[in-house]
Amino acid sequence: MTHVYNFSAGPAVLPKEVLRQAAEEMLDWHGSGMSVMEMSHRGPEFISIAKQAEADFRELLGVPANYKVLFMQGGGLGQNAIIPLNMLGRKPQPATIDFVHTGSWSGKSLKEARRYANVNVAASGEASHFTTVPPQETWKLSADAAYLHVCTNETIDGVEIDYVPTVQGDTPLVVDMSSHILSRQIDVSKYGVIFAGAQKNIGPAGLTITIVRDDLLDHALPICPGVFNWRAVAEADSMLNTPPTYAIYIAGLVFAHLKKLGGVAEMERRNIEKARLLYAALDADDFYQNRVAPEYRSRMNVPFYLRDESLNEQFLAGAKARGLLQLKGHKSVGGMRASIYNAMPIEGVQALVDYLNEFAGR
Numbered sequence: 422m423t424h425v426y427n428f429s430a431g432p433a434v435l436p437k438e439v440l441r442q443a444a445e446e447m448l449d450w451h452g453s454g455m456s457v458m459e460m461s462h463r464g465p466e467f468i469s470i471a472k473q474a475e476a477d478f479r480e481l482l483g484v485p486a487n488y489k490v491l492f493m494q495g496g497g498l499g500q501n502a503i504i505p506l507n508m509l510g511r512k513p514q515p516a517t518i519d520f521v522h523t524g525s526w527s528g529k530s531l532k533e534a535r536r537y538a539n540v541n542v543a544a545s546g547e548a549s550h551f552t553t554v555p556p557q558e559t560w561k562l563s564a565d566a567a568y569l570h571v572c573t574n575e576t577i578d579g580v581e582i583d584y585v586p587t588v589q590g591d592t593p594l595v596v597d598m599s600s601h602i603l604s605r606q607i608d609v610s611k612y613g614v615i616f617a618g619a620q621k622n623i624g625p626a627g628l629t630i631t632i633v634r635d636d637l638l639d640h641a642l643p644i645c646p647g648v649f650n651w652r653a654v655a656e657a658d659s660m661l662n663t664p665p666t667y668a669i670y671i672a673g674l675v676f677a678h679l680k681k682l683g684g685v686a687e688m689e690r691r692n693i694e695k696a697r698l699l700y701a702a703l704d705a706d707d708f709y710q711n712r713v714a715p716e717y718r719s720r721m722n723v724p725f726y727l728r729d730e731s732l733n734e735q736f737l738a739g740a741k742a743r744g745l746l747q748l749k750g751h752k753s754v755g756g757m758r759a760s761i762y763n764a765m766p767i768e769g770v771q772a773l774v775d776y777l778n779e780f781a782g783r
């Protein structure tokens with residue numbers, strides 16, 4: 422097999438050590454004679470896998486005891502409906518949700534939310550084509566919002582917010598961390614709800630992790646589907662119905678692997694180094710261009726354009742020939758994008774930087 426580096430935005434690269442372990446355990450997990458895929462989610466083997474995965478995840482992120490970690494399905498987009506259906510009961514109907522519109526994913530979230538509530542777009546980066554985020558002092562927050570929704574890493578636009586947004590009074594802060602969870606240290610106690618699809622920094626697609634503060638479990642609207650009701654999911658230890666068992670197992674292997682490497686602090690250190698290396702190559706001259714304001718540049722998703730876009734196909738073909746895969750930008754914005762999640766080694770970023778320099782004739 423030729424050696425490749427996979428820069429996909431998600432589903433994305435996973436640690437090779439984890440894939441190897443999964444391959445070894447594929448037919449017979451720990452002498453059980455079964456593959457994890459074949460196990461009942463109610464059996465002692467799988468329950469031990471799920472419990473360990475949750476414990477390791479809590480340890481990695483320092484999740485306080487008054488928060489539930491829910492293993493759910495439906496992806497990030499599913500949460501765009503599940504969150505309002507679970508939280509709008511905090512206020513008389515029709516309630517208002519505050520949104521900060523920072524790019525494609527928060528845009529999708531607020532569009533979905535309009536089906537259930539009044540949406541107040543408190544701030545928008547649209548006028549800048551989502552290359553920056555309006556300063557917090559200018560956000561027009563409502564006095565009585567059911568919650569404030571922010572996407573702290575916009576996977577398509579490459580915009581990352583590195584601070585904890587300030588809320589009005591006791592308004593809960595709901596954050597989409599799908600594409601940068603576990604990449605940097607966070608203080609979970611500052612958030613009401615954190616959610617993330619697994620397929621970037623956690624594991625395979627199919628699993629969505631939602632961290633919910635205990636006091637927010639009981640405000641579901643009567644129309645909230647039973648299977649997505651946070652309180653019910655929490656009481657059933659995320660086994661209200663059949664969970665995505667294999668995805669939870671692989672996520673658990675990733676968590677154990679991260680712990681071995683030194684946890685989220687060590688990941689953050691490596692991610693800072695990788696991002697610096699890549700942005701420096703993009704900024705070296707005007708052959709390439711990343712358009713995001715430096716203080717909002719994502720450490721995880723790095724979109725960039727060739728000054729001469731007629732070279733795009735040639736650039737991608739040359740990259741592929743060197744084993745640098747999935748660099749084409751999202752179809753909605755064009756150009757290129759390199760996603761450099763936790764599992765992307767610095768050697769992969771260096772290989773990309775070498776190619777960027779070579780292609781630019783430096």
Ligand code: PMP
Pocket residue numbers: 431495496497498499526572574575576577597598599600618
């Ligand atoms: N939010 C963010 C920040 C994302 O990057 C994505 C997927 N790329 C989603 C939400 C949607 O996730 P899913 O495809 O799992 O529904």
